[in-house]
Amino acid sequence: xxxxxxxxxxxxxxxxxxxxxxxxxALGYDSETAVAEASRCLNCKNQPCVSGCPVNxxxxxxxxxxxxxxxxxxxxxxxxxxxxxxxxxxxCPQESQxxxxxxxxxxxxxxxxxxVERFVADYHREHNTASAEKPASNGHxxxxxxxGPSGLTCAGDLAKKGYQVTVYEALHxxxxxxxxxxxxxxxxKSIVAAEVETLKQLGVDVETNIVIGKTLTIDELFDMGYxxxxxxxxxxxxxxxxxxxxxxxGVYSANEFLTRSNLMKSxxxxxxxxxxxxxxxxxxGGGNVAMDAARTALRLGAEKVYIVYRRSMTELPARKExxxxxxxxxxxxxxxxxxxxxxxxxxxxxxxxxxxxFVTGMKCIKMELGEPxxxxxxxxVPIEGSEFTIDVDTVIMAIGTSPNPLIKNTTNGLEVNNRGxxxxxEDGLTSREGIYAGGDAVTGAATVISAMGAGKLAAKSIxxxxxx
Amino acid sequence: xxxxxxxxxxxxxxxxxxxxxxxxAKKAKPGQFIILRVDEDGERIPLTIAGSDREExxxxxxxxxxxxxxxxxxxxxxxxxxxxxxxxxxxxTDIEGKKRVCVIGGGVGCAIAMPVAxxxxxxxxxxxxxxxxxxxxxxxxxxxxxSFSDRLIVTTDDGSYxxxxxxxxxxxxxxxxxxxxxxxxxxxxxxxxxFVVLAAKPYNVPVTVSMNPIMIDGTGMCGCCRLTLTxxxxxxxxFACVDGPDFNGYEVDFDEAMSRNRMYMPFETxxxxxxCNLLREAE
Numbered sequence: 001x002x003x004x005x006x007x008x009x010x011x012x013x014x015x016x017x018x019x020x021x022x023x024x025x026a027l028g029y030d031s032e033t034a035v036a037e038a039s040r041c042l043n044c045k046n047q048p049c050v051s052g053c054p055v056n057x058x059x060x061x062x063x064x065x066x067x068x069x070x071x072x073x074x075x076x077x078x079x080x081x082x083x084x085x086x087x088x089x090x091x092c093p094q095e096s097q098x099x100x101x102x103x104x105x106x107x108x109x110x111x112x113x114x115x116v117e118r119f120v121a122d123y124h125r126e127h128n129t130a131s132a133e134k135p136a137s138n139g140h141x142x143x144x145x146x147x148g149p150s151g152l153t154c155a156g157d158l159a160k161k162g163y164q165v166t167v168y169e170a171l172h173x174x175x176x177x178x179x180x181x182x183x184x185x186x187x188x189k190s191i192v193a194a195e196v197e198t199l200k201q202l203g204v205d206v207e208t209n210i211v212i213g214k215t216l217t218i219d220e221l222f223d224m225g226y227x228x229x230x231x232x233x234x235x236x237x238x239x240x241x242x243x244x245x246x247x248x249x250g251v252y253s254a255n256e257f258l259t260r261s262n263l264m265k266s267x268x269x270x271x272x273x274x275x276x277x278x279x280x281x282x283x284x285g286g287g288n289v290a291m292d293a294a295r296t297a298l299r300l301g302a303e304k305v306y307i308v309y310r311r312s313m314t315e316l317p318a319r320k321e322x323x324x325x326x327x328x329x330x331x332x333x334x335x336x337x338x339x340x341x342x343x344x345x346x347x348x349x350x351x352x353x354x355x356x357x358f359v360t361g362m363k364c365i366k367m368e369l370g371e372p373x374x375x376x377x378x379x380x381v382p383i384e385g386s387e388f389t390i391d392v393d394t395v396i397m398a399i400g401t402s403p404n405p406l407i408k409n410t411t412n413g414l415e416v417n418n419r420g421x422x423x424x425x426e427d428g429l430t431s432r433e434g435i436y437a438g439g440d441a442v443t444g445a446a447t448v449i450s451a452m453g454a455g456k457l458a459a460k461s462i463x464x465x466x467x468x
Numbered sequence: 469x470x471x472x473x474x475x476x477x478x479x480x481x482x483x484x485x486x487x488x489x490x491x492x493a494k495k496a497k498p499g500q501f502i503i504l505r506v507d508e509d510g511e512r513i514p515l516t517i518a519g520s521d522r523e524e525x526x527x528x529x530x531x532x533x534x535x536x537x538x539x540x541x542x543x544x545x546x547x548x549x550x551x552x553x554x555x556x557x558x559x560x561t562d563i564e565g566k567k568r569v570c571v572i573g574g575g576v577g578c579a580i581a582m583p584v585a586x587x588x589x590x591x592x593x594x595x596x597x598x599x600x601x602x603x604x605x606x607x608x609x610x611x612x613x614x615s616f617s618d619r620l621i622v623t624t625d626d627g628s629y630x631x632x633x634x635x636x637x638x639x640x641x642x643x644x645x646x647x648x649x650x651x652x653x654x655x656x657x658x659x660x661x662x663f664v665v666l667a668a669k670p671y672n673v674p675v676t677v678s679m680n681p682i683m684i685d686g687t688g689m690c691g692c693c694r695l696t697l698t699x700x701x702x703x704x705x706x707f708a709c710v711d712g713p714d715f716n717g718y719e720v721d722f723d724e725a726m727s728r729n730r731m732y733m734p735f736e737t738x739x740x741x742x743x744c745n746l747l748r749e750a751e
């Protein structure tokens with residue numbers, strides 16, 4: 001049988017419909033499609049896809065089980081190395097990881113590994129009623145700071161080995177960026193809740209409303225009897241551009257805008273937490289967070305949404321599928337554009353005019369790509385005299401974050417780099433004995449899966465240290 | 469869930485609650501704040517800590533009913549529970565090594581100024597307190613201030629009690645007479661703090677202000693609480709939740725902060741009315 005040169009298409013909600021709702025965009029494969037897609041795997045000997053996965057999922061093995069229709073067995077194979085398969089199947093940038101290494105991809109489109117993974121995880125969640133079995137305790141206690149992807153992964157791996165794990169979360173809900181950052185239409189919160197529930201069944205204790213560095217310090221965690229601590233506290237304070245007008249009403253960081261909508265549920269019809277809805281919106285930045293913010297703004301009722309990015313489409317760092325979805329939904333990309341000023345309403349005759357101080361527009365300058373910088377990316381250079389103003393009511397800055405100072409400031413001897421990221425060695429160990437770290441707190445803003453990889457590495461190192 | 473163990477109405481719109489939160493109580497220091505959510509799907513709001521009892525494990529909050537959330541909170545009775553209660557957040561007020569300090573509180577801000585006055589008093593600082601209210605019927609915490617201050621001046625805008633005028637008038641009089649302070653610490657409405665800074669400026673007295681911007685997470689993630697300071701001639705962005713809430717009053721852009729705090733005013737007004745109607749129906 002000849003191999004289908006193309007991936008089986010992912011069924012999605014119609015763009016015109018989904019632009020106005022928060023339901024999941026990608027609908028997932030049915031079982032026939034999943035089997036057919038898994039059957040495209042050549043089962044090649046050297047398994048390059050596995051090395052492309054930050055948590056080294058046994059990809060050909062699980063695809064083989066799917067091919068045979070043994071979906072639960074496929075799930076168990078994924079579960080050996082990944083704690084959050086339903087999440088990864090949805091948010092991983094597979095095109096630059098496992099699928100980029102796929103042998104089939106040399107000639108044709110690679111196997112849709114992420115899509116099959118998602119199917120398997122969803123199948124398991126819908127069909128498996130038995131709760132996960134809690135392993136026998138090995139008597140060791142480990143504390144995890146933060147319940148985002150790195151913390152949950154580290155917790156899951158350690159719990160499976162019999163460690164007594166407590167996860168401390170600063171917010172009122174577990175999940176970190178999976179609940180406050182990534183929107184419902186890309187990652188339904190019920191899926192995150194189910195993954196957290198599985199960890200609880202494994203014996204993981206999740207304590208919300210505890211800010212490590214404030215409510216408790218890391219040293220106090222050791223005093224409480226924890227033998228190791230993993231810091232997965234995530235990215236910190238949002239960056240701004242330091243251009244005039246960023247304090248105007250209607251300017252949000254992407255973190256704030258997404259937190260209001262996702263965690264605080266401002267997208268519902270009568271929320272307790274307000275958010276600016278409708279009007280014209282400009283999102284500054286080109287990463288996944290920028291796409292999430294733009295598409296959220298659209299669903300909240302914006303009549304026009306722009307992505308303003310200073311480089312070209314080639315350099316745009318967001319996951320390809322998100323960019324395509326955003327374009328289908330009608331989001332306009334102002335590429336090679338950079339904001340220079342945000343303009344606000346000002347009624348000189350009436351300082352009490354309630355429109356005063358709200359955003360009315362954003363001045364942008366056109367850019368061209370110049371010489372490559374030290375990272376090899378061509379540097380964007382402003383084209384003199386090309387400034388113009390777009391009419392907008394809301395501006396969302398999605399240009400990255402800087403690490404949160406709370407833990408560094410309250411943990412003696414914890415070394416950080418010049419950007420504030422916690423320094424770790426190849427085992428995920430920090431400069432302090434017994435303290436491990438990973439995810440955005442170490443690397444600065446990165447992906448869910450790389451954070452999971454770091455959580456996994458730390459769990460392995462902690463296990464080696466404590467079982468020695 | 470966090471239990472409300474005591475509740476007391478300080479005036480018609482200001483309520484005091486003691487909430488059982490032992491881990492927060494153990495660490496709480498004057499000037500720090502907590503974030504709470506009244507119920508599931510509720511808004512996160514910051515409230516500055518008005519006191520704590522480590523032995524009992526309780527944290528005192530004092531709040532004014534201004535929007536939908538504070539109205540819902542005010543409807544809770546002693547013995548009932550609050551969904552979430554996190555803290556202590558922010559940096560404590562610096563009270564070390566000061567000989568003479570003037571503490572100036574305005575309205576419900578006095579609830580935050582009081583523990584600062586007490587901490588200074590207990591550290592052996594000579595404390596002058598000026599507390600201002602619109603009128604006598606909303607006066608709060610007078611007895612507490614009396615016991616922690618070497619001198620207390622109460623002002624009312626309408627002259628119904630104490631000194632007739634706002635807090636800056638007696639402050640200016642004292643400074644004009646040549647009185648000196650190591651520091652002025654002021655907590656209250658933004659407009660009041662702005663004018664305290666202006667009044668103190670000619671006398672070069674350092675002024676610390678406690679900022680109360682809109683917040684969501686309160687832990688240095690969302691950036692909603694940002695404010696602009698002018699430091700060495702440069703405008704810099706700071707975050708009240710992790711860099712504050714106390715700032716050097718001379719550096720703060722108050723007009724910007726006041727504008728930002730009004731961002732959701734129409735929403736708050738509508739929410740308060742909605743909740744008001746709901747509560748009325750329930751009764």
